[in-house]
Amino acid sequence: MATYVMSDIHGNYEKYIQALKAIKLQNSDTLYVLGDVVDRGQGSCKILLDMMCHFNIIPLLGNHEFMAMTVLSKLVEEITEESLISFGQDFITGMLSWFENGGDVTLKEFKQLSLDDRQAVLEYLEEFELYAEITVNNQDYVLVHAGLENFKKTKRLSDYKLSEIIWAETDYDKVYFKDKILITGHKPVSAILFDKSADKILKQNNHIAIDCGCGFNRNLAVLCLDTMEEMYF
Numbered sequence: 001m002a003t004y005v006m007s008d009i010h011g012n013y014e015k016y017i018q019a020l021k022a023i024k025l026q027n028s029d030t031l032y033v034l035g036d037v038v039d040r041g042q043g044s045c046k047i048l049l050d051m052m053c054h055f056n057i058i059p060l061l062g063n064h065e066f067m068a069m070t071v072l073s074k075l076v077e078e079i080t081e082e083s084l085i086s087f088g089q090d091f092i093t094g095m096l097s098w099f100e101n102g103g104d105v106t107l108k109e110f111k112q113l114s115l116d117d118r119q120a121v122l123e124y125l126e127e128f129e130l131y132a133e134i135t136v137n138n139q140d141y142v143l144v145h146a147g148l149e150n151f152k153k154t155k156r157l158s159d160y161k162l163s164e165i166i167w168a169e170t171d172y173d174k175v176y177f178k179d180k181i182l183i184t185g186h187k188p189v190s191a192i193l194f195d196k197s198a199d200k201i202l203k204q205n206n207h208i209a210i211d212c213g214c215g216f217n218r219n220l221a222v223l224c225l226d227t228m229e230e231m232y233f
Helices: 013-023 044-051 063-072 081-087 089-111 115-125 162-166
Strands: 003-006 030-033 057-059 131-136 139-144 180-184 202-204 207-209 221-224 230-232
Touching (some): 044 089, 044 115
8 A cells, every 4th residue: 555646747648657657556555646637748638538547546636727627618619710709808818828838739639539538538627626635654744736825824725715726836945834744746846946957856844846847858756655765757
């Protein structure tokens, strides 16, 4: 029985499969994926279709899944000038932002799926949780995609807004919880450390940052919380 975490796969199906094979995920194991499974890479939907077949892969919502959910159901048909007018300016702005951040690749792949698989992907995305609280080896962990914006020690996780979790700017120089470790993805370690060469998991101040830049052709990281073994693909 082992507990693993990974994040920010960003459509890299090959690295995702490599990681699954390396950890040899058993039915008694659990793998938490902390969002941003989709966009940029060519295999976003392939990854989602595989993940949904594993009851012990627990997905958390990232900002890219949120953007994808917002627009995919409306963009499965051909985009025309008339349909764009009917969407409204807010939707178009959001759609363009998603496209600029790799959503165009995901849309292209999504439109090639069968109708049943499209529906399965959309329903699966709606199942993603905002956070998870787990305990491994008597250590408590809080798992979220980006962080906890407007953090307060007395604030319950259920009281955080969606935007405060999936778009958060985490301060990795600050200890949020004295008795818990906050694990996040979203922001590559290279951006946290202002070091383009940084591509390994960051552990400091009761934070663990595990986005090692897979979305930018760097490492996909997997961390085993039982042994603290780090794996890179």
